[in-house]
Structure formats: structure tokens, C-alpha cells
Amino acid sequence: MAESSHSGTDYDYLIKFLALGDSGVGKTSLLYRYTDGKFNPKFISTVGIDFREKRVVHHPQALDGTKATKGQRIHLQLWDTAGQERFRSLTTAFFRDAMGFLLVFDLTHEQSFVNIRNWLSQLQTHAYCENPDIVLLGNKADLQDTRVVDGNEARNVAENLGLKYFETSAATGQNVNEAVESLLDQVMRRMETCVDADLLPSSFINNNRNSTRLREVDEANEESGGCPC
Numbered sequence: 468m469a470e471s472s473h474s475g476t477d478y479d480y481l482i483k484f485l486a487l488g489d490s491g492v493g494k495t496s497l498l499y500r501y502t503d504g505k506f507n508p509k510f511i512s513t514v515g516i517d518f519r520e521k522r523v524v525h526h527p528q529a530l531d532g533t534k535a536t537k538g539q540r541i542h543l544q545l546w547d548t549a550g551q552e553r554f555r556s557l558t559t560a561f562f563r564d565a566m567g568f569l570l571v572f573d574l575t576h577e578q579s580f581v582n583i584r585n586w587l588s589q590l591q592t593h594a595y596c597e598n599p600d601i602v603l604l605g606n607k608a609d610l611q612d613t614r615v616v617d618g619n620e621a622r623n624v625a626e627n628l629g630l631k632y633f634e635t636s637a638a639t640g641q642n643v644n645e646a647v648e649s650l651l652d653q654v655m656r657r658m659e660t661c662v663d664a665d666l667l668p669s670s671f672i673n674n675n676r677n678s679t680r681l682r683e684v685d686e687a688n689e690e691s692g693g694c695p696c
């Protein structure tokens with residue numbers, strides 16, 4: 468995946484991702500690192516909701532692992548939610564419109580790891596379907612001295628939950644692009660295989676109404692079919 472220089476509405480797909488997890492785990496920092504390549508060590512807790520954007524060109528992967536040469540121009544909208552409890556009803560209202568989720572915990576804070584189950588149950592309740600695409604991120608991997616969550620334990624939990632797991636650092640940039648690309652791969656694959664457009668978020672259908680692929684999805688839907696949802 469490479470960054471694109473297209474502007475305006477010159478893209479093939481608008482994809483919305485949402486970052487969630489406890490306050491202070493590094494959601495804002497990860498998104499800032501991904502979109503701007505920068506890091507701010509100061510903690511400015513997010514109030515309610517915010518978003519960042521980035522253009523990328525995505526090369527779909529075939530089942531044999533080879534990447535297509537023709538890229539899809541993606542406009543990524545990255546929603547950044549406040550982890551603080553007092554904003555919960557506001558932030559969960561945004562879950563419904565997101566296509567993929569970055570579930571973040573802090574490798575130096577055990578409780579944030581324990582709490583991923585609560586966040587998953589919030590997702591099951593509020594996301595567009597019960598098993599949306601999610602990547603699990605153990606963040607602050609650069610803080611080796613204060614790390615308390617064991618990597619193997621986190622990997623096992625992720626495997627049991629059927630989630631891809633990345634250890635990231637917003638401070639160094641470790642695995643940040645890889646995690647977002649992996650989520651984009653999952654979401655685009657689901658979109659390609661989901662012939663029932665009613666089971667995609669409504670924002671996705673509306674925003675991508677002009678896409679040739681979506682028209683194919685709509686036509687296939689008229690003949691009915693199954694969705695991996």
C-alpha cells in the first residue's frame with residue numbers, strides 16, 4: 468500500500484475505521500503517527516470524538532498471496548474515540564458507521580488489556596454486525612522497562628478471539644502502517660465477498676454508491692446470497 472496524491476472525490480472507496488480502547492492507551496497517538504508520521508509525548512485526552520484522514524492505494528491480495536498490480540484508490544477516514552467512560556454513549560453511537568476497528572490496549576497497563584473484552588462486547592452491541600473486522604493492538608511496545616502484558620499471552624488471547632494481533636508503538640512507528648494495512652485487507656476482502664449489501668454499514672453503501680464494484684454487489688444482492696457477517 469502506498470500513499471496517493473489524489474485530491475477531491477478522486478477515489479474508488481471511502482472506508483471508515485474507528486479506534487477504541489481505554490483512555491490513555493494511545494489511540495490518538497497511533498492515528499496521528501499513521502496520518503502525519505509524528506508523535507506528541509503530551510497527553511491531551513480526546514473529548515468525545517475526532518477524525519483524521521489519509522489517501523492510500525490498496526493492492527488487493529489474491530488467495531495465493533500475490534498482490535494485484537492495479538490498485539484501488541482508498542480514502543481512509545479514521546475515527547478517534549474518547550476512552551473516558553463519560554463519553555461512552557456518544558462514542559458508541561459512532562460504532563455503527565465504521566467498517567473496521569482498531570482495538571487498542573497499553574502493554575504497560577494490565578487493566579487496559581483486561582478491558583478489551585468489555586470493548587468487544589460494546590462492539591457486538593453497537594457495530595453494524597456481530598463480528599466486524601477488528602485488529603488488536605498492544606501499544607507502547609517501545610516502553611520495554613515498564614511493560615507488564617506478556618506478548619505470548621496477548622497473542623493467545625487474540626488467537627482465541629480470532630483477531631490479528633500487532634505490537635505497536637506510536638512513539639517509534641513500529642507496526643503502525645502494518646496494522647492499518649492488515650485491517651484494510653480484511654475489510655476489502657469482506658467487501659468483495661459480501662454479496663448482501665444490506666449487511667454492510669449504510670454509510671459504506673451511500674458513500675460508495677458510484678463504485679462499479681458496489682453496483683455489482685447490489686445486482687448480486689437482488690438475486691440474494693450469503694454474507695460472511
Ligand SMILES: Nc1nc2c(ncn2[C@@H]2O[C@H](COP(=O)(O)OP(=O)(O)OP(=O)(O)O)[C@@H](O)[C@H]2O)c(=O)[nH]1
Binds near residue numbers: 493514606637
Ligand atoms: N512511549 C509511548 N508513549 C505513548 C505511545 N502512544 C501513546 N503514548 C503516550 O500516552 C499518552 C496517551 O496517549 P493518547 O494517544 O492521547 O491516548 P488515547 O488513547 O487517545 O486517550 P483518550 O483520548 O483519553 O482515550 C500520551 O502522553 C502519549 O504521548 C507509545 O507508543 N509509546
Ligand SMILES: [Mg+2]
Binds near residue numbers: 496512549
Ligand atoms: Mg485520544
